Amino acid sequence: MSIGVRVAVVGATGAVGAEFLRLVEKKPFPIRSVRLFASERSAGREIDVLGQRVRVENLDGADPTGIDVAFFSAGGAISRAHAPRFVSAGACVIDNSSAFRMDPAVPLVVPEINLDAIPRRPGLIANPNCSTIVLLMALHPLHRVARVESVVASTYQAVSGTGARAIEELESQVRAWVESPGEPAASEVYPHPIAFNVIPKVQDVVDRGYTQEEMKMQNETRKILRDPAITVSATCVRVPVFRSHSIAARIVTERKIGVEEARRALAAAPGVKLVDDPASERYPMPLYTSGEPDIQVGRIREDWTSDRGLLFFVAGDQLLKGAAQNGMQIAAALVASGRLA
Amino acid sequence: MSIGVRVAVVGATGAVGAEFLRLVEKKPFPIRSVRLFASERSAGREIDVLGQRVRVENLDGADPTGIDVAFFSAGGAISRAHAPRFVSAGACVIDNSSAFRMDPAVPLVVPEINLDAIPRRPGLIANPNCSTIVLLMALHPLHRVARVESVVASTYQAVSGTGARAIEELESQVRAWVESPGEPAASEVYPHPIAFNVIPKVQDVVDRGYTQEEMKMQNETRKILRDPAITVSATCVRVPVFRSHSIAARIVTERKIGVEEARRALAAAPGVKLVDDPASERYPMPLYTSGEPDIQVGRIREDWTSDRGLLFFVAGDQLLKGAAQNGMQIAAALVASGRLA
Numbered sequence: 193m194s195i196g197v198r199v200a201v202v203g204a205t206g207a208v209g210a211e212f213l214r215l216v217e218k219k220p221f222p223i224r225s226v227r228l229f230a231s232e233r234s235a236g237r238e239i240d241v242l243g244q245r246v247r248v249e250n251l252d253g254a255d256p257t258g259i260d261v262a263f264f265s266a267g268g269a270i271s272r273a274h275a276p277r278f279v280s281a282g283a284c285v286i287d288n289s290s291a292f293r294m295d296p297a298v299p300l301v302v303p304e305i306n307l308d309a310i311p312r313r314p315g316l317i318a319n320p321n322c323s324t325i326v327l328l329m330a331l332h333p334l335h336r337v338a339r340v341e342s343v344v345a346s347t348y349q350a351v352s353g354t355g356a357r358a359i360e361e362l363e364s365q366v367r368a369w370v371e372s373p374g375e376p377a378a379s380e381v382y383p384h385p386i387a388f389n390v391i392p393k394v395q396d397v398v399d400r401g402y403t404q405e406e407m408k409m410q411n412e413t414r415k416i417l418r419d420p421a422i423t424v425s426a427t428c429v430r431v432p433v434f435r436s437h438s439i440a441a442r443i444v445t446e447r448k449i450g451v452e453e454a455r456r457a458l459a460a461a462p463g464v465k466l467v468d469d470p471a472s473e474r475y476p477m478p479l480y481t482s483g484e485p486d487i488q489v490g491r492i493r494e495d496w497t498s499d500r501g502l503l504f505f506v507a508g509d510q511l512l513k514g515a516a517q518n519g520m521q522i523a524a525a526l527v528a529s530g531r532l533a
Numbered sequence: 534m535s536i537g538v539r540v541a542v543v544g545a546t547g548a549v550g551a552e553f554l555r556l557v558e559k560k561p562f563p564i565r566s567v568r569l570f571a572s573e574r575s576a577g578r579e580i581d582v583l584g585q586r587v588r589v590e591n592l593d594g595a596d597p598t599g600i601d602v603a604f605f606s607a608g609g610a611i612s613r614a615h616a617p618r619f620v621s622a623g624a625c626v627i628d629n630s631s632a633f634r635m636d637p638a639v640p641l642v643v644p645e646i647n648l649d650a651i652p653r654r655p656g657l658i659a660n661p662n663c664s665t666i667v668l669l670m671a672l673h674p675l676h677r678v679a680r681v682e683s684v685v686a687s688t689y690q691a692v693s694g695t696g697a698r699a700i701e702e703l704e705s706q707v708r709a710w711v712e713s714p715g716e717p718a719a720s721e722v723y724p725h726p727i728a729f730n731v732i733p734k735v736q737d738v739v740d741r742g743y744t745q746e747e748m749k750m751q752n753e754t755r756k757i758l759r760d761p762a763i764t765v766s767a768t769c770v771r772v773p774v775f776r777s778h779s780i781a782a783r784i785v786t787e788r789k790i791g792v793e794e795a796r797r798a799l800a801a802a803p804g805v806k807l808v809d810d811p812a813s814e815r816y817p818m819p820l821y822t823s824g825e826p827d828i829q830v831g832r833i834r835e836d837w838t839s840d841r842g843l844l845f846f847v848a849g850d851q852l853l854k855g856a857a858q859n860g861m862q863i864a865a866a867l868v869a870s871g872r873l874a
Contacts, residue, residue: 370711397812442783473724491768
């Protein structure tokens with residue numbers, strides 16, 4: 193650790209923070225040092241990183257001097273309170289919260305799509321919403337060849353998108369069911385039991401019946417694709433799956449795109465794996481995309497409700513490509529272009 | 534049991550058969566006698582029905598004389614082989630299989646929608662596909678006021694739709710996970726584990742990438758609504774839920790229908806319960822529609838991808854309204870109009 197990038201992970205003890213640390217271990221670029229930050233409650237804990245024992249620092253009052261890139265994943269309030277002072281101290285902040293995503297001055301980046309949105313001297317960069325990234329990885333290759341005008345999306349979202357406590361809630365509800373199947377399950381994280389159920393509401397309702405999560409899918413898609421006209425009508429649903437979000441999407445394109453042309457565009461797209469042979473039981477599923485870097489797309493069919501419509505099903509690990517991996521890819525691209533350290 | 538209808542349940546030992554028997558116990562109309570039929574394997578078993586012990590008869594070679602109404606739910610092959618001879622012997626057959634649904638001579642009936650499709654002297658009547666019934670219960674009240682032109686539907690289907698063995702498979706996979714979380718789950722009924730996973734393929738692919746289940750949703754909808762122009766583009770997905778199918782639907786209507794008008798039409802529809810107050814965590818869910826006779830609809834919103842579009846989420850017990858209850862309602866209507874016994 194003598195040459196290379198000085199990295200910080202803020203929210204190091206959370207679910208996405210843990211994924212950032214796992215990616216750091218893979219040395220995506222030369223790393224000189226790693227600092228870890230968390231709230232006072234978790235400060236003082238020690239975590240092994242790249243063969244060294246690193247003490248978690250209390251974010252409040254910490255001095256961010258000497259950090260090249262900081263990955264924030266501790267929620268919007270923490271990002272709003274601390275990201276600006278990290279940037280002032282010279283760090284590039286890659287923020288996984290929604291705090292700055294729609295700020296016109298802040299680039300919102302999926303590296304496969306709009307790396308060019310990052311300025312020469314990057315300050316704050318926002319990592320998009322996880323469902324939006326999973327959708328866009330399949331949407332963008334089709335948008336490039338035929339311009340997507342609209343999307344109707346129904347999601348199948350894993351509990352790990354809510355965080356570690358939601359994973360525990362699903363686990364404990366399933367264990368309780370095995371012990372006494374008749375008993376109603378106790379719920380704290382979600383308003384209703386998630387085991388053996390689906391909950392058709394992710395986050396709060398904010399706009400004409402749409403939830404925050406559903407609004408993010410439209411607003412962030414518009415910003416990332418630089419297309420204020422594209423519409424995304426989403427229904428976001430939590431399902432009893434631990435990891436990986438899935439989305440059933442129906443798109444309408446400006447120019448009609450056939451199934452074979454769509455398959456070719458998706459097969460050629462970086463970060464996308466075409467898994468589309470239902471007769472051989474090959475289609476995207478959360479179980480097999482968990483822990484995988486690529487987004488999987490399949491069930492590609494012509495839509496019968498529009499002469500320019502197409503249906504597909506996409507699944508991807510929302511903690512990896514939908515969060516930490518996307519952020520790490522941004523950092524790696526900045527290192528490669530000499531904009532970090 | 535001296536006056537009333539002479540009832541038969543064919544497939545009495547199956548998942549839907551059990552629901553038919555539970556409904557018989559509620560005496561939806563006067564019942565004189567109940568005969569039970571199953572395959573040779575289950576024949577000879579005895580089941581208590583309306584306070585009497587009834588022996589299950591072997592369907593092969595059984596004499597169907599003296600039956601007023603027979604509820605068939607033993608699969609398409611059994612219906613094709615035996616329903617015609619029950620009809621010839623004078624029975625009205627209400628068939629839950631897909632064998633005769635698209636036969637132009639056979640009425641396909643949801644009592645709230647098209648009871649008038651049943652002729653004066655009913656012979657064979659088909660019970661629609663379970664996902665189709667759940668969708669149509671919400672679709673029809675909107676179709677009546679504004680004519681639905683097209684539907685994009687993504688389903689969240691329970692394992693009990695596959696049958697008793699699929700319920701056992703989900704149970705055993707969940708138990709195995711509790712005992713040794715790291716081990717891959719064994720699957721026999723489904724091609725992949727269903728516990729903590731979603732499988733975006735229900736039945737086989739039959740037509741341009743669409744599965745049988747997806748085709749049924751379009752074809753049966755057209756027949757029941759007597760509207761050959763309506764298009765339904767469905768993506769059918771199995772989820773780790775025991776009971777009740779859910780569907781995220783986006784419709785386009787001929788005349789624009791607002792959210793409030795849609796709510797009024799749905800609230801007034803028989804068999805439909807409006808559950809649409811997401812701020813109070815009230816929306817349709819499989820957990821709370823299981824065992825319930827009504828279909829629940831909520832998350833009603835304007836669709837942004839069309840100026841005549843509407844989104845909603847619907848959930849309903851596919852073994853009740855989606856199968857046995859719908860069949861029993863047909864029989865009750867025939868009794869009430871003097872067309873049975």
